[in-house]
Amino acid sequence: MKQLSESEMLHRAAAYCSASERCIQDVEKKIKAAGLTGEESDRIIARLLKERFIDESRFARYFVNDKLRFNKWGRIKINYEMQRKGIPSDIRSEALASIDEQEYHSLLLSLLKSKKKATRGKDDRDVYTKLLRFAAGRGFETRDACGCLKQLFNGNDYEDDFE
Secondary structure, eight states: OOOOOHHHHHHHHHHHHHHSOOOHHHHHHHHHHTTOOHHHHHHHHHHHHHTTSOOHHHHHHHHHHHHHHTSOOOHHHHHHHHHHTTOOHHHHHHHHHTSOHHHHHHHHHHHHHHHHHHOOOSSHHHHHHHHHHHHHHTTOOHHHHHHHHHHHTTTOOOGGGGO
């Protein structure tokens, strides 16, 4: 594979950013894979930021929306993944604050309802524990999961066992 020039890589990176929202870290990986130096990479990133091909806050909003709606992840997991992508904490907080509470709660409730149908256990407490673990694995807060599980189990509240 031949070495790309800085201007060729700039055009490729701009096309890459135009196809979908990208964060700085994603673009840096592509540039590094093309074999450009750190200095060239910095210039390309600066140009893409200046021309608004890359916008971390816009990326964070879309990331939160996509992961919530399509992957059905909770706030904890979404925040963790954005942190791994190098998104600053103030931008992460702002994007996570845009989540509609009603939609978030109904998503979690529907997830737990469908999972409850397929979950087997010795008794209700065992099923409750498995569903709580499932919700935690998806990145939902324990408080929210317990509230939804309370609804599903007709007011039986086993959360005292976990405190």
